[in-house]
Amino acid sequence: MAYSVLARKWRPSTFDEVIGQEAVIQTLKNSIEEGRIHHSLIFSGLRGTGKTSTARIYAKALNCKNGPTVSPCLECDACKDIAEGRDIDVMEIDAASNKGVDDIRNLKEIVQYPPVRDRYRVFIIDEVHMLSTHAFNALLKTIEEPPDYVVFILATTEPHKIPATIRSRCQIFEFKKIPPVKIVEHLKSICEKEKIEIEDNALKLIVDASEGSMRDAQSLLDQIISFTGGKIKEEDVSVVLGVPDSTVFFEIFKAILDSNGSKIVEILDKLEERNTDFVKFVLRLGEFFNSLLHAVVSKDNDFLPDYLKEKRFSVEDIIRYLNVILQNERFVREAFNPRIAVELLLFKMVFASKVIPISELLSKKKLNENKSSVFKNSEDGYSERIFKRNSELIDFIKSSFQNYTAFNSILKKAEVDVEGNMVYVTLDPVPSSVKESIEKKVLKSIEGNLYIRFKKRFRCMLNIPEISPRKSVNGIEKHPLVKKIVEEFDGRIERIEK
């Protein structure tokens, strides 16, 4: 990570300022209050979660002129020098550097001398897992029998690389990833104090990208401030980070509801121009639909922008979308060209969205209108391709009808429509026994043939247009047709309209 002004400026200086590491901090405080000073500690955890900061605070707690104390004064020479990293008795060693390795080699000698000014001689060894076997041995010798005035704090992101001989002599403290809400809160307060205006959604993007590291979050904020000045919009962050802003997801949602394939392609083109990371994009798409689900379930209408408030969709629709995302997200991650995989995923969502109200299903006219809306834009390459595939399907189904001589005269006049993986066969009215046989004998076997031929599952359904809906509202749910439809589609009655 690049050098960060904010991270340095806002380094926590007391135990209570360390965010999200309650367990670690409590244990350290207790040990100081009870006078049981740990002499060898391992601080393990992700970068930027507070290991070095806490090590310095612990050193101050031990060496403050009022100490050992859980609330060092921050004003005495020891407190000030430790905070600046220039205390004569508190040595910070970077195990990844040559100088660090030399320091460790001399450790045995250094520890022989009591502290010059402070109460304890503290060694903070950063990236300790980088030491060579030789250096670890040198370290082990001193850790085995340290003088009372020596304290070792070994910081590492990879504790398993520390030899067991050393680990077993240390008290281990695990630094956790910092929860996103706490990072948001902290960045917000930093921005207030720094007089920086930042949109909530912009903050959220930064925090998502920092993956639980406070330092990463602060460095990103630094980077974005230098790029935008004092006013940060969501869009600025999205450009810097190569992640889409939330308005994009609403636009995509609208395009899906409108079955507008060309709009989807247009949005993806724009994202590609902005160097969007499509793998991250899909993760956020999933989060978006998850939040949408929460909003719909809790009837929170404010979640949606105005242009989406009028749209009709159900909880089931959103669950279907989420399913498509979950089932296809892996393909995006593994794809040679993730953009294409994302495009495919979004088109699957378009087709997953087609839940047709019964009233429309019953009327062939509506059904046809509904179908053609998917192919609204003929310039759209996808629509064309799907249209081509569908006409191939329809020809295939019609020619298979010829195999069922018993129903020949009826099937000859059948109309076939394909929509996604649904095939609708519309017939002139027939007695219900004939209808049943056609469903069982003809449609089921055509479903099988379609699978063999196109390697894709299709569901065939009969559509008989003649039946006019009952005028009365009362008792309609008991009507045999309604019962049949509910059963057939594994559905339930949403509402009854006059």
Ligand SMILES: Nc1ncnc2c1ncn2[C@@H]1O[C@H](COP(=O)(O)OP(=O)(O)O)[C@@H](O)[C@H]1O
């Ligand atoms: N738990 C935390 N609470 C508050 N700020 C933190 C925390 N962890 C990291 N930071 C911020 O990140 C910077 C680097 O933290 P540092 O303690 O050096 O992390 P580590 O040693 O774990 O990599 C600090 O100066 C501080 O601004």
Ligand SMILES: [Mg+2]
């Ligand atoms: Mg550190």
Ligand SMILES: [Zn+2]
């Ligand atoms: Zn002090």
